[in-house]
Amino acid sequence: MKSLVLKNLSKTYFDPYAGSQVTAIRDVSLSVAPGEFVSLVGPSGCGKTTILNMIAGFLPASGGEILVDGNPVRGPGADRGVVFQSFALFPWKTVLENVAFGPKMRGVARAQREAIAREFLELAGLSQAADRYPNELSGGMQQRVGVVRALANHPDVLLMDEPFASVDAQTRMTLQEELTRIWQERRTTVLFITHDVAEAVFLANRVVVLSKGLVMTEIDVPLEHPRRWDAMMEDERFKALSALVLQKVRAA
């Protein structure tokens, strides 16, 4: 459970077709406390994914600083777990081997890392699927694997890039509820990227609205975890917060 701090982060890149520099991220400062769940929401093209890719170390920042537990980020590393929209499971590895991949890279012995993987599969209700290949699972099951694969490596910060955008609506609600439960149990620091306002409010302690490469506003979500959709849909505070966030995103 570590903190994540962005200081005056910016990203410009050269567009070879336009023949000019393009600014994707103008100036973003953001602080995520240890164990906090922050949703980053904004219209498409606002730079959400670019920010996540820089934090993960997939893209170099053009300016500013990224600190995880006070240490500057240089390239990808196991301290920042990532859950991808595309799931990004290794098709040639079984579910168990996928989840055991992080511990394997840390040099954990086979028996031990498989025990770790089984424990985390249990957490997501996936014990039955341990020996199957990803292509044999539904989209919802695959992303459950994606989430526990990242968690099984005990990252300081969990980065989630629209992880539930490509599963069906019912499964998405279930996965969101499971995520609030797992987060409540494990209290990992999470930065969750989404364009879905209700999802952002449902999951987070705090919603950050991004617009044109800048932080537009931050809204606290003082609702207790774990959360359930049937209760939330009736909850006046949830409705009011969602309406407020939606208003900001539309203005973005």
Place this chain on the structure above:
Amino acid sequence: MNAALRLWNLRVWGPYMRATARWPALRSIVPFLPLLALWWAVAAAEVFPRAFFPGPAEVVGAFFTLTYKGILPEYLFDSVTRLAVGAAVGVALGIPLGLLVGLNRGAHTALWPILLFFQAIGDIAWLPILLIWFGFGLTTMTFVIVYTVLFPIVLNTVLGVRSIPIDLHRAARSLGASPARVVWEVVLPGSLPNIVTGLRNGLGYGWRALIAAEIIVGTSGIGFLMFDARRAGSVVEIMLGMIVLGILWYIVDAWVLAPIERATGQRWGMVQRQ
């Protein structure tokens, strides 16, 4: 018409499917039976002089004679060994080269045009110059096979490496894999289905190039057997050589390459089953 179809399904197709399910080898043999029957009929009718167009019985006879004399096993062994050595060297050179060109932008820029250029100079187009350099020998033949096997493997490996989604690289890195381990854990298995395709094409081309080289270089092997038979005017032995080529390739494909494909790309859902 409908009744005939039902009868066919009931009496022929159904039992055939059940039989092949029990003895899968039948699936490889049965389709050849009509062809064999036609061959036998044409030969027996003596449409062409028997010495020009012998029937199955003569070819089987030649098979036993040459096997008994030890010529066929020896030549077969020579050809298969040459192909195996060529394929092994081709794989050992081709996969690392393919990984390099697929992963490294500089290597791709520098080597890709050269690879395409030399790929176009097909196998036996090298023979004239090789015969001058190395003479009628094993070096020439090995060169031709390695050359032929190499390019399909390199080009398909490059394709495989480049078709791996970037998120898989990123996932591995953010789970703590070093760049070197990403090559072993992600790039190699991720491009394996393409590598197998390359191997399949490479062996197919290599096999043909080998026979051509044996015909021209000619010291031993199935290609030499056929060319030698031409000198003796023995159509039976030429036909035998052709049939051996077909059967051998069928075995390599069905017993070696197809099982690899089933165990890898198809199992992982990266290649569609046919």
